[in-house]
Amino acid sequence: METSTQGADAAELLDAVGPAFSRLRRAAALNVEKNVSRKDLTRTLVLNIVQDGPERDSQEITVGVVGERLAVDPSVASRMVSDCISAGYLIRAASQQDGRRTILQLTDEGHRTLARFRSHQRSAYERITQDWPERERLEFARLLIKYVESVAELQDDSASG
CATH class of the missing domain: 1.20.5 (Single alpha-helices involved in coiled-coils or other helix-helix interfaces)
Structure with a gap:
């Protein structure tokens, strides 16, 4: 009790x-490690959305979807996407569902950039939790991922209901 x-x-x-x-x-x-610029942090937000892909079958990743997921105005999303395109991380492509629509795709450099950022994130996590027992580090990582997945499920339920 x-x-x-x-x-x-x-x-x-x-x-x-x-x-x-x-x-x-x-x-x-x-930034824990101080080797990732604010601009690169912003870029990885956009790149992760493109890599995560559609949340439902009929959805394609467009500038509008980036704006929705980041909760920013369409003009802000457009500037963020344009910056990623200028940096060589994204390309625009024609939608296979609607030829009038432009979708976003990662380039090889975009994939490499995300891999570098994930490595940085892991290093930061390991540095932050370096004094924790290994069991706690792994349990916290597992619970954090479970939490994020639960948030996504709630968002899916809200969107469909």
Whole structure:
């Protein structure tokens, strides 16, 4: 049976999650390793969306989809995509569903850039958690991935319902 102290401790812990996510977001922008520029952080947001692909069968990855997933204005999404195209990470291609629509595809350089960024992210995770027991590092990674997948499922349910 849970005591009122345990319940208060649990409530306090759960109340701290939101502010912790906010601090994490701000810290992520600062970069642990300092070898990824802010511009590259922004580019990887766009590249990850393109790599993640459609959320449903009829969807294709367009500038509009990038804007929706990043919750930015279409003009901001367009500038972000144009920057990735100028850098050689993305190309525009004709939609196979609607020839009037332009879709986005990763280039070989875009794939290499994402691989480098993932390596950087892993190094940062390992550095941040270097003093944690291995079991905790792996459990936190597993739970974080589970959390993100649950968020995606909720978004899917909201979109379909």
